[in-house]
Amino acid sequence: MAMKFGLLLPHFGEEASREKLLEGSQLAEKMGFDSVWVRDHLVFEPHGEMEKPNRTFYDALTTLTAIGAVTEKLELGTGSLIPFRHPLVTALMAGTITQLVGPRLILGFGAGTFDHEFEAIGWGDLDRVEAVRSNAEILKRVFTENDVTYDDGIFSFENVTIEPKPVGGRVPFWYCGATPRSARLAAEYADGWMPGRISLATMEKRIATMREMTDASGRPMPTVSVIPPTSIEETREEALKHVNIPGLLAWANKAKFAVKPPSGTFETVEDLEGQLIVGDPGEAVEELRKFEAIGTEHLVFDFRFKFDRFFEQIELLGTEVLPKMRERAAEPALT
Numbered sequence: 001m002a003m004k005f006g007l008l009l010p011h012f013g014e015e016a017s018r019e020k021l022l023e024g025s026q027l028a029e030k031m032g033f034d035s036v037w038v039r040d041h042l043v044f045e046p047h048g049e050m051e052k053p054n055r056t057f058y059d060a061l062t063t064l065t066a067i068g069a070v071t072e073k074l075e076l077g078t079g080s081l082i083p084f085r086h087p088l089v090t091a092l093m094a095g096t097i098t099q100l101v102g103p104r105l106i107l108g109f110g111a112g113t114f115d116h117e118f119e120a121i122g123w124g125d126l127d128r129v130e131a132v133r134s135n136a137e138i139l140k141r142v143f144t145e146n147d148v149t150y151d152d153g154i155f156s157f158e159n160v161t162i163e164p165k166p167v168g169g170r171v172p173f174w175y176c177g178a179t180p181r182s183a184r185l186a187a188e189y190a191d192g193w194m195p196g197r198i199s200l201a202t203m204e205k206r207i208a209t210m211r212e213m214t215d216a217s218g219r220p221m222p223t224v225s226v227i228p229p230t231s232i233e234e235t236r237e238e239a240l241k242h243v244n245i246p247g248l249l250a251w252a253n254k255a256k257f258a259v260k261p262p263s264g265t266f267e268t269v270e271d272l273e274g275q276l277i278v279g280d281p282g283e284a285v286e287e288l289r290k291f292e293a294i295g296t297e298h299l300v301f302d303f304r305f306k307f308d309r310f311f312e313q314i315e316l317l318g319t320e321v322l323p324k325m326r327e328r329a330a331e332p333a334l335t
Contacts, residue, residue, distance in 0.1 A: 001297065003291070003297055003298065004298040004299070005032075005034055005299055005317075005322055006037050006298065006299070007024075007033055007036050007037065007301055007303070008039070008079070008304065009021055009024065009037065010024070011038050011057070011058040011063045012039065012041070012051075012058065013052060013304075014056065015307035015308055016056050016058055020310050021066065024314060025070065026071060027315070027318075031318025032322050032323075033074065033314075033317075035298070036067060036074050036075075036077070037077040038063050039078075040060040040081045041057050042121070043117045061090075064076040064077075064078070064097060064105070065097050068097065069101060075105075075106055076097070076104045076105050076106070077105075077106040077300075079174075079194050079196075079227055080108040080109050080194065081107060082109070083109065083112070083132055084121060084123065086155070087135045087139060088138070088142065088162060091139055091143065091162045092162055098164075098166040098167040099166075099167055103167045103168030103169075105171050105172075106171070106172045107139070107172065107174065108175075108176045108192070109132045109135055109175060109176060110176035110177050112128055127154070129181070130152075133185070133189065134152055135173075136189055136190065139173060140170060140173070142161075143162075143169065143170045144165070144170055146161040172191040173190055174191060174225070175192070175194070176193075177195060177196075178196060178198040178255070178258075179257055180209065183207075184209065187213035187222060188217075188219075190222050191220075192222045193210065193225065194225040194226065194298075196227050197255075198258070199275055200290055200294060202259040202274070203274055204294045207295050210222060210224075224297050225297065226296055228274065228276060228299070228301070229276050230277040230284075231305055232313060232317060233279075233280065235280055236278065239279050244305065249267065249268075252266040252272060253266050273287075274290070277301070288325055292325075301313075301317065
């Protein structure tokens with residue numbers, strides 16, 4: 001199966017705009033991308049190494065609804081929703097989205113990073129990892145059943161029916177996160193696994209764990225996806241100018257459970273293999289093939305460093321990178 005390609009959308013920060021979201025998504029569809037993706041926050045705190053201090057953040061599911069209305073085929077993904085909505089609210093929104101734009105939605109969920117977002121709504125004591133599991137269980141049931149009764153100690157309700165049901169049945173549920181626990185939970189109950197910044201070596205280790213678990217349980221292997229920060233220019237030197245390398249190295253060295261480079265610390269751009277796609281179009285293709293080789297099925301480009309040149313990046317990838325990957329996928333297998 002050919003690898004799919006998507007884009008993280010500029011629905012947050014100073015570059016968030018109707019034009020970039022709607023026209024950018026239409027351009028992405030025209031240029032052959034398979035999907036567009038949004039993040040999720042309630043009380044947004046920009047990430048220092050990745051973002052400027054602007055707290056604008058368009059709601060995830062509302063944004064995808066608008067994009068679905070002006071596109072035809074793009075898959076619409078959340079990478080990731082965090083569980084500050086009641087699962088029944090999410091169920092109603094997801095069912096409505098599919099009724100309006102068709103069965104294109106992928107619900108990626110993660111536990112979230114910031115306590116303050118949950119404290120703001122009185123959910124400061126919520127076990128967020130378990131709340132993700134609750135969402136998976138509740139959504140699976142109310143998407144396909146009526147008069148659902150549920151109680152797991154977090155959420156409790158009796159005889160609930162949510163209409164409309166999603167077009168096409170259950171919406172795919174992906175677990176988002178790079179930790180060993182995230183991969184294990186994806187293998188246990190999710191349809192896909194989507195880490196953010198993660199080294200190729202670490203990603204390969206997580207995939208092996210999921211394969212062992214699904215082989216033992218008989219569950220299907222989750223779809224493997226990833227969202228690496230990306231900067232593509234005509235030269236590698238120019239591409240590197242747009243990336244906060246010191247910030248990414250500092251973040252990588254703070255990450256728990258990551259497979260470290262031979263030196264024991266992340267010190268160079270080369271050490272960030274997998275956590276960053278940077279270079280000219282030919283180098284980008286080579287990086288993508290590395291992801292493909294370890295089993296990545298859906299790669300989402302994160303242009304967060306370059307949202308001010310969003311349209312240029314879409315066109316560059318669409319004309320000089322994606323066609324080479326498609327050509328490779330179309331080549332007959334050697335026998």
